Amino acid sequence: MPKRGFVYLVGAGPGRPDLITLRGAELIKIADCIICDKLANPALLAGARPDAEIVNVPKRIGPGSFTQDQVNQVLLAKALEGKTVVRLKGGDPCIFGRCTEEAVLLNEAGVGFEIVPGITAAIAGAEYSGIMLTDRRYSSQVAFITGREAEGKQDTNIDWDVLARFPGTLVFYMGIGRLPVIAEQLLANGRDAATPDLISAHPHITSYAPAVL
Amino acid sequence: MPKRGFVYLVGAGPGRPDLITLRGAELIKIADCIICDKLANPALLAGARPDAEIVNVPKRIGPGSFTQDQVNQVLLAKALEGKTVVRLKGGDPCIFGRCTEEAVLLNEAGVGFEIVPGITAAIAGAEYSGIMLTDRRYSSQVAFITGREAEGKQDTNIDWDVLARFPGTLVFYMGIGRLPVIAEQLLANGRDAATPDLISAHPHITSYAPAVL
Numbered sequence A, B: 001m002p003k004r005g006f007v008y009l010v011g012a013g014p015g016r017p018d019l020i021t022l023r024g025a026e027l028i029k030i031a032d033c034i035i036c037d038k039l040a041n042p043a044l045l046a047g048a049r050p051d052a053e054i055v056n057v058p059k060r061i062g063p064g065s066f067t068q069d070q071v072n073q074v075l076l077a078k079a080l081e082g083k084t085v086v087r088l089k090g091g092d093p094c095i096f097g098r099c100t101e102e103a104v105l106l107n108e109a110g111v112g113f114e115i116v117p118g119i120t121a122a123i124a125g126a127e128y129s130g131i132m133l134t135d136r137r138y139s140s141q142v143a144f145i146t147g148r149e150a151e152g153k154q155d156t157n158i159d160w161d162v163l164a165r166f167p168g169t170l171v172f173y174m175g176i177g178r179l180p181v182i183a184e185q186l187l188a189n190g191r192d193a194a195t196p197d198l199i200s201a202h203p204h205i206t207s208y209a210p211a212v213l
Helices: A022-030 A042-047 A068-080 A099-108 A121-128 A160-165 A176-188 B022-030 B042-047 B068-080 B099-108 B121-128 B160-165 B176-188
Strands: A006-011 A033-036 A053-056 A084-089 A112-116 A141-146 A169-173 A198-200 A208-210 B006-011 B033-036 B053-056 B084-089 B112-116 B141-146 B169-173 B197-200 B208-211
Touching (some): A006 A022, A006 A099, A022 A042, A022 A084, A022 B022, A033 A042, A033 A068, A053 A068, A068 A099, A099 A112, A121 A169, A169 A176, B006 B099, B022 B042, B022 B084, B022 B112, B033 B042, B053 B068, B068 B084, B068 B099, B099 B112, B121 B169, B121 B197, B169 B176
Parallel strands (some): A006 A084, A006 A112, A033 A053, B006 B084, B006 B112, B033 B053, B033 B084, B141 B169
Antiparallel strands (some): A198 A208, B197 B208
C-alpha cells in the first residue's frame, strides 16, 4: 500500500503576510509541497523550505488558469505521492473557498487533512477601513454573500427580498463585477438607498472607495 | 503635553494559541501592558515581556466582573500613561466584540490605535467540527447574529421572519442561554424543522454536540 501524504488546507488571510495564523506559518515551514492560490500573498512563501515544491494554481480569466477540477487533480496527486502538502488559499479556506470540494475529494481518497482557518476578507476589509461589521447601536448581525451567484444563474439561491430586508450589514464577496446587479436588486426589493456602503479591493490595506447605490 | 501611548485592539482567535495571527503574537511580545478578556487564551501571555503588566478584565456574571465602562476606563488610563497597550479580545475584536466603543473612546481621547483581526468563533467552530459555513451546493451565504439580542430586549433589531427565510447558514454567537427562544422563533417563522444544526462551545477543539430544533 502506497504511503499517503497529509494535506493542510490553510487560510493565508487577507493579504498582509503577518495576518496568517501562527499555525499556518508553521505549516508553510514544514511542507514538502505548497499549492497556492492567486489570492495568497507570495511573500508567505519566504518561510518555505528551500527544497519545497511550489505549485501555483491561479483561477482567473485567460491562459494559465486552473479550473477547480484541475486544482483537485494536482492536490490529490501530490498527496498520493506521500507528501506533506499545504494548500494555501486566500482569506479563510471555507468562506467561499471551495474547501468542501477539496475536503470531500481527500476524504474519499483516504488522505488525511486538517483545515486551518484564516482571516476572511470581509473582516479585514472592514477593520482596515474603519468600518464595524457589527455595532451594538446599529447592527446586531452581518451576512456574507457570494457576488458570483448573481452571474445570471437561473437557480440562484440568493433571495433579494430577504437580503434587502436583512437588518444588518451585508458583505458581498467577489461582487465587484456584479455591482450594478447587486445594487439594483437591493434597491428594487426595498433596501434604503441611503444605506452607507464601501467597495474594497486588497482589504488588508486602506485602498478603498466609498460607493453610492 | 503628556506622552500618549498606543493601543492595539488584537483578536486572540478562537482559543488555540497558535490560531492568533503573526501580527497579534508580535504585538504581545512588545506590549508594556496587556488587557485581557476572559475569552482570550491565557497561554498567549507566555509570549509577553516578563515585565509586562497584565490586567484581566473578565466580563461574566458575579463578583470580579468588569462592565464595558470599567474596561474602557482601564484601557484609557493605561494609554494615557504613555504605554503601548495590547487589548486582547477573544475571537475577532469587531465581531460582537464591543470594539467600536473602545475605538471611539480612544479616538476621542486622541490616542492612536490599530485593529488587528482575529479568527472569529463561527469560522473556527465550523471548521473544527467539519461543517462548511458556505458550500456551493447548499449555501451561498452565511449570517452571524448575536444571541444576546434575544434576551427580552424590546427594541431588538432581530427580524425573525427574515432570519427564518434566510437561504443560508445562520450562526448565533453567545446563543446558548437563549437556545429555546432562538429555536422557537425560527420555527414559528417558518424555518424547516429538519434544518441540521450544531451547538459549539470551545470552537477550536472538537467539543460539540449536534442539536435538534
